[in-house]
Amino acid sequence: MAVHRTGGRIEGGAGLSRLPAVLLARLAPGLFVLLWSTGFIGAKYGLPHAQPLSFLLVRYALVILLMGLLVLAMQAPWPKDLRKCAHIGVTGLLVHGVYLGGVFWAISRGLPAGITSLIVGLQPLLTAAFAGLMLGDKVRPRQWLGLLLGLIGMTLVLSSRVQAGFGIAGFPAALLALVGITLGTLYQKRFCPSFDFRSGAVLQFAPAAVATLLVAGVVEDFRIEWTPSFLFALSWLVLVLSIGAISLLNFLIRSGSAVNVASLFYLVPPCTAVIAWLAFGETLTPLALGGMAVAVWGVYLARK
Numbered sequence: 001m002a003v004h005r006t007g008g009r010i011e012g013g014a015g016l017s018r019l020p021a022v023l024l025a026r027l028a029p030g031l032f033v034l035l036w037s038t039g040f041i042g043a044k045y046g047l048p049h050a051q052p053l054s055f056l057l058v059r060y061a062l063v064i065l066l067m068g069l070l071v072l073a074m075q076a077p078w079p080k081d082l083r084k085c086a087h088i089g090v091t092g093l094l095v096h097g098v099y100l101g102g103v104f105w106a107i108s109r110g111l112p113a114g115i116t117s118l119i120v121g122l123q124p125l126l127t128a129a130f131a132g133l134m135l136g137d138k139v140r141p142r143q144w145l146g147l148l149l150g151l152i153g154m155t156l157v158l159s160s161r162v163q164a165g166f167g168i169a170g171f172p173a174a175l176l177a178l179v180g181i182t183l184g185t186l187y188q189k190r191f192c193p194s195f196d197f198r199s200g201a202v203l204q205f206a207p208a209a210v211a212t213l214l215v216a217g218v219v220e221d222f223r224i225e226w227t228p229s230f231l232f233a234l235s236w237l238v239l240v241l242s243i244g245a246i247s248l249l250n251f252l253i254r255s256g257s258a259v260n261v262a263s264l265f266y267l268v269p270p271c272t273a274v275i276a277w278l279a280f281g282e283t284l285t286p287l288a289l290g291g292m293a294v295a296v297w298g299v300y301l302a303r304k
Contacts, residue, residue, distance in 0.1 A: 025255060028248050029303075033264055035245035037271035038236070043107055046233030049225040052104035053216035058224065059234060060096065060209035063242045067201040076198040085203055087192040092204025094184030095249075096242075097211045102177025111170030114158045117269055119174040121154050124302070126182045127262035134186045139259055146301025147259075149294055150266030156291025157269045185249075186258055193254045197247045205242070263302035266295050 046055055070076065079085050099120075106116050124147050131137040195203075216222065224230070252261045270292040276282040 024251070028251055028255075029264055032245055032248040032252060033267045033271050035240055035248065036265075037268050037275055039241055039245075040113065040272055040276070042233045042237040042241070043104070043113065044233070045229040046237070047104065047108055049227050049230040051216070051220040051223050052108040053101060053212050053220050054222045054224055055234070056100055056104055057209060057212045057216055057222075059237050059242060060205045060212060062234070062238045063205045064202055064209065066238070066243065067198055067205075071198045071202060074198065076196050078199045079195060079203075084192055084195070087187070088195055088200055088203040089207040091184050091188040091192065093207045093211055094180045094187060095246075096205060097208035098180025099177045099184060100208075101212060101215070102173040102175075102180060106170035106173040106177065109170035109173065111174055116170070116174045116177075117158055118155065119171075120178045120181060121151065121158075121265065121269065122178055123182050123185075123265055124259070124262040125151060126178065127186060128259050130182070130186055131258045134190050135258055137257055137259065142304065143259055143263075143302045146298045146303070147263060147266075149298030150263060150302060151298070153291045153293070153295025153298055154266050154269050156294065157273055157288045159287060159291070182262075185253060185261060188250075188253050189258045189261075195250070197250055200250065201243070201246065204246075260303045263299045266299050270295050 050058075071078075079088065103116060103120065106119075107113055128139045128144065128147055131139060249261070252264070270288075273282070273284060273288055273292070277284045
């Protein structure tokens with residue numbers, strides 16, 4: 001069947017085969033932000049019943065098990081180059097082991113979620129600063145303006161959540177998380193932007209699990225209370241975050257620039273605030289609503 005392009009539309013059988021990919025490319029950024037924003041559910045329901053690294057270790061193990069079974073059932077391909085396997089493992093260690101471990105540890109040590117979000121929320125600016133060095137990307141003035149506006153908007157949204165008088169114990173872990181997510185996304189874009197999401201998940205989460213096990217063995221005693229709340233949080237984080245959101249993040253890193261991908265993280269706090277308002281009745285202040293508008297405009301400029 002012939003393929004005709006009319007008025008920007010693709011017609012014909014060959015064009016239909018492109019529709020799922022085109023649709024995914026359009027929906028992926030918004031869907032990623034929505035799924036990633038629900039990560040607070042895990043902290044809200046899970047952390048009171050488990051030590052942070054032990055919680056993450058169980059989460060990683062379940063992801064490896066589920067995705068490993070999916071690889072076997074679907075005969076998903078593994079990277080043929082051992083060097084690429086190593087690169088994928090490094091990204092997993094940074095994005096999952098360092099970033100998630102730092103966030104969970106910081107919150108468990110008394111650093112408020114708002115402060116933690118502000119610290120790791122510097123990622124888009126840090127990514128832009130290193131994008132030229134690691135990737136050769138040129139960040140345009142309009143993108144810098146968008147990143148700054150996104151930071152301002154995110155700060156306004158989180159301003160009502162920031163608490164005074166917090167301890168400093170969790171601060172270094174939050175900084176470590178910021179470094180982990182920044183270097184992890186840049187490293188993946190540079191060395192292994194494309195891989196099968198099924199086998200890649202196993203390769204990413206396996207080194208994160210090993211590193212988490214080693215650290216948890218020193219600082220924790222693997223205390224977990226298997227309550228309904230914990231099981232719900234664990235299931236949500238495994239299925240929605242570690243499989244759903246991470247697969248979308250890998251897709252976005254493969255198909256977009258590092259700055260474009262990083263800028264999406266500015267939309268996570270506003271989306272989280274809306275979800276918390278809908279699900280838990282938390283207040284949305286006029287300042288937060290204004291911050292949402294500023295953040296959305298900033299991300300638009302950064303991704304334009």
